[in-house]
Amino acid sequence: MTEPSGAAAEGRSVFTRPAKPPRRQPGLSRDRIVEASIVLLDREGPASLTMRKVAAELGVHATSLYWHVERREDLVDLAVDHVLAPEAAAPLAQLDWDATVREVACRLYAAFTRHPWAALFAGTRPAIGPNALVLAGQLISALAATGATERDQAIAGTAVSNFVLGAATAAAGAQAMGLSDPESPQAKEVFARVSAVAETPDSHRIWQSFFDEGLELLLTGIRVRLDAADAGSGRS
Template identity: 40%
Template sequence: MRRTRAKREPLSRERVVAVAVALADEKGVAGASMRAIAAQLGVEAMSLYNHVAGRDDILDGMVDAVFREIDLPTAQAADWKAAMRDRAASSRAALRRHPWAVGLMDSRSRPGPATLRHHDAVLGALRAGGFSVAMAAHAFSVIDSYLYGYVLQELSLPMASPTDVGEVAGDLLRDLPADTYPHLTEVITQHALSPDYDYTTEFDFGLALILDALQPDEL
């Protein structure tokens, strides 16, 4: 009796990009090489060129895939601040899932459809909230500058939980001459080591400052 071979899932641009994202999540962008992607898919590297133009095309697709994960605000949102807050929270979550992405998000010269939809939706929500064209662009820029910078710092910190913060701060405090660095000692003992301190809330605090400072100018 002749055995039937398992049908292989057809190769496509979407599969190539999905595998590239998974490899980058595990090994960083450098780990998502053409050869590594092909090996993961069980094909020769040259086969990928039937579906993507090359490495840059894959990077464009990877960035677009991350933007696709971000919840979009709607132009009909009654509260533009809530819309920007929710969008920023969703963006932060996506960037934490894909640590490699923060350095690539705005670096691509050929943005994909998900990227364009995202940018258009954010600007649309700001315009609906009473921002002029210029002020919407300013607001978008300052919010994302804060968002990307915060995530980059967050990913670099040697701690991932409030428990880690206590350990790092405690170790630092033991080697810190209080009379030499009195203000740093004060912040560690009275703030960072307090039972209810959670450094992850710093993002919300900074975002609130920015949103409160922004004012619609077409109301």
């Protein structure tokens, strides 16, 4: 099989391209580049991520990075997957399907809200890194345990994933607008319009409560759909 070239090769993910052999360059590795990218992103936000700035963070010339990563998109994909590592590595209890879905969804949301840039990037890039695939596999396994059709499993899994990403992106946007500080004029104006949370002093809990309650609403909808499918098939 021939290797893709041109636009096809450029479009391949860093996770699907053949790995290059190690290069002897003291103090520089892909792991160090990813860690420096995350430090930069946490400090300055998504617009800051460039090869030049990451190289400056490491104290090397930008051309030194290109043996380890080919382009900025590689930094994005590797950084997003890296922040999911603690959630993917944590043991998952043997729970009912809905409790497992809730747990995986909460882990994803926690990772994305710890690093708000990750949610913004994850919405524009395919999540096919090893840690993302572990979490996706846990979600798929939990939904498969329901006995639902593959179509219903796919719909439910997509709904949960989209909800997590949307909720985390909204929280990240709120933080970027200064709404993470409940005493800021922007926060007071917005919260005053939402009577249910106007007296809540901790804005982080506001977004967390929206996520928690929204997730429960979604899980309720999935249960209703599965129950209706069972009734229609005569399995109940």
